[in-house]
Every structure is written in C-alpha cells, then in structure tokens.
Amino acid sequence: MKILYIISTLGLGGAERVVCDLADEMYEKGNEVKIVYFLGEVMTRPANEDIEIVKVSLNNFRQLLSAYTKLAMLIKRYRPDVVHSHMVHANLLTRLVRLVVPMEKLISTAHNSDEGGRGRMLLYRATHRLANTTTNVSKEATLAFEAKGAVPKNGMLSIYNGINLNKFNYVAEARAEINKELNIPDDCKVILAVGRFNEQKDYPNLLNAIKLLKQEATYPFKLLIAGDGELRYLIEGIIDDLGLQDDVILLGVRRDIQKLMSAADLFVLSSRYEGFGLVVAEAMACKCLVVATDCGGVAEVLNNSGFLVPPTDAIALKDKIKYTFNLEGSHKHEIVNQNLQHVKNNFSLENTTERWTALYS
Numbered sequence: 001m002k003i004l005y006i007i008s009t010l011g012l013g014g015a016e017r018v019v020c021d022l023a024d025e026m027y028e029k030g031n032e033v034k035i036v037y038f039l040g041e042v043m044t045r046p047a048n049e050d051i052e053i054v055k056v057s058l059n060n061f062r063q064l065l066s067a068y069t070k071l072a073m074l075i076k077r078y079r080p081d082v083v084h085s086h087m088v089h090a091n092l093l094t095r096l097v098r099l100v101v102p103m104e105k106l107i108s109t110a111h112n113s114d115e116g117g118r119g120r121m122l123l124y125r126a127t128h129r130l131a132n133t134t135t136n137v138s139k140e141a142t143l144a145f146e147a148k149g150a151v152p153k154n155g156m157l158s159i160y161n162g163i164n165l166n167k168f169n170y171v172a173e174a175r176a177e178i179n180k181e182l183n184i185p186d187d188c189k190v191i192l193a194v195g196r197f198n199e200q201k202d203y204p205n206l207l208n209a210i211k212l213l214k215q216e217a218t219y220p221f222k223l224l225i226a227g228d229g230e231l232r233y234l235i236e237g238i239i240d241d242l243g244l245q246d247d248v249i250l251l252g253v254r255r256d257i258q259k260l261m262s263a264a265d266l267f268v269l270s271s272r273y274e275g276f277g278l279v280v281a282e283a284m285a286c287k288c289l290v291v292a293t294d295c296g297g298v299a300e301v302l303n304n305s306g307f308l309v310p311p312t313d314a315i316a317l318k319d320k321i322k323y324t325f326n327l328e329g330s331h332k333h334e335i336v337n338q339n340l341q342h343v344k345n346n347f348s349l350e351n352t353t354e355r356w357t358a359l360y361s
Helices: 014-028 061-078 088-097 118-126 139-147 174-182 203-216 232-241 257-263 278-285 298-302 314-325 329-346 349-360
Strands: 002-009 032-039 052-055 082-086 106-109 133-136 189-194 221-226 248-252 266-269 289-293
Touching: 002 014, 002 061, 002 088, 014 032, 014 082, 014 278, 014 349, 032 061, 032 088, 061 088, 082 088, 082 349, 088 106, 088 118, 133 139, 139 298, 174 257, 189 203, 189 257, 189 278, 203 221, 203 232, 203 314, 221 257, 232 248, 257 278, 266 278, 266 314, 278 289, 278 298, 278 329, 289 298, 289 314, 289 329
Parallel strands: 002 032, 002 082, 032 052, 082 106, 106 133, 189 221, 189 266, 221 248, 266 289
Antiparallel strands: none
C-alpha cells in the first residue's frame, strides 16, 4: 500500500511526533510511505531515513495557488492508495485538491478541540464530504467539532494518538543525571512542564501557581520547562516579575524528554485547551505522576479526576501540586502503575496503528 501523509508542519509538536511515528510503523509493515509538509523547517522526522519528506511551501496567502498546484501534481504523480492529512491547513487544502485530482481514499485528522475560529469551522463543514473519513484525537475534541458545526453529528471518528513505548519508558538513572547536569540538590522536588511557549499552554497560569506554592511550601523545589516559542520573552518577564529566577529553569528545546520525565517528581500540564494531551500520556509512560488542567481530551488520557484542575485557576493548580507532594509513597506508587497500565492498554502505538491499518484498508 502507498500512503501519503500531509501535515501542516514538522515542528516539535505532538501532532508531528504522532505522524512521524505512524509513518515509521506503516513503513515497517511493508508499506511505501511519503510525507508532505507546508510550513517551517523539519524539526521532527521519522526514524527511518528511507521515508521521503517533501516540502510544499505555504508560508502566506500569496503562495496558496502555487501550493495547491504543486500538491495536486505530487498526488497525481505518486498515486497513493491512501492520503492521510493532519492539522487544519493540510486538511482543508488536501480536500480542495481532491476536486481536481482523484484520490482513492482521503482521511482528514484534526489534532485539537480548537483549530481556529468560526471561518475555519465553516470551511471544515463545507469541505466535509470531500474526505472519506474525518477523525479527531479524543472524544471530547470530536464533540467540540460537532458543537461548532465543523462536522455533522456522528460525522467524525475518535482515534487516540499512539505513543511509542520504546521511546517513552522509565529511565532509572535519569534523576541522578539531571540533578548533576542542572546542579539540583538531591532533596529538591522537581516539577516538569513540556510544550511550546504559546497561548494554548498557558505558562503564566503555571508560573502564578508556582509563586503561590513558593509562599507555602516547606520543601525546596525547581520547575523545569522544556520548550521554546513566540512567547518566550513574555514568560521570562513573568518569571522576573514574580521573583522566580531561582525557582524556574528554562531548558529550551530538548531531545531527551523521556529522561526529563523519568527524572521529575511531577509533570504539570497547564493548558487552556488541548485535543489529546500527548505529553500527559508520555509522562505517564515514564512513571511520572501528572497534574493537568481539565481541557480537551486530557481527562480521557489521565483517567483520574483527582489529578485534574480547571483551566486558568492558579490556586487550584497550586493546591493540586501540594496534594501530590503529600501523597504517601505506596499510594503514589499505586497511582503511577495504574497510569502506566492505562497508557499501555489504550495509547500504545501498536494498537493505534492497527486501527489506522483497518481504516486504510
């Protein structure tokens, strides 16, 4: 089977990792695989170097016609058995290309409960019939698309993202290595956050919670944030304004997220909205306890309401962080193992690949 994946970017986001992991799995199963992307540079790529990556530039509206033509010609030449697009720009453009180029099967996958304003939702609805199947990454995200009129009722499937459990698993020596690298004392509790510095991740909410925690905590702690993005200067300014220079370490872009998750005492997701919350499942796979905002499909991933807090509520987030640090060792161990089993049962890359293979066929 020839499979063409089309995605808006190959940056450092969760959707990009999901697509590259899926491409690897499909290639290993004997399929011919190619990836097309539109924006930015390649920051995430498949492990298998035989998977071709092609850029069709779409950096602004002026390039729309050129991108449309190039994508149409590429699909016409490649003649894939399945075209699987991901994220809003790729989904909408690929559907419109189907008006002029036959595609045996087109699957469109959204990766969030919020992929833009009313205009994008109307475009999703107007082009819905051009895809054989439309999916989203959680049940909540699917219901959100229905509520916004982007798809008809029961017109979207929910298929969870898959995690490569060979990449995300517990590393026993990670804590000692991270403590040494960052000069963190052994008795210091480590809180970790991972994600792009943008409005969605709501790092100001997390930093305000950390400020409140600092006022109440009787133990030393450090917040590590792995990521970068357009709001970095704003976040640095908030850290200074709140007097958290000694409490927060901005790690920048890291390639060892598995090690960081294994080393941390607690992983925190402070997002305003999510589709799936891939990093939550990855942290759980690395035996890291998780506290998260109850947004998008995060509740489905975490599967434990006792560790969820409302979005944008710094006090609730602070209180839940304190709660996790006060858990008895045996209780914490039990929760961590339950989380790991939940990930294995529901979000393994192998299980997800089987669902996609059935849908492709």
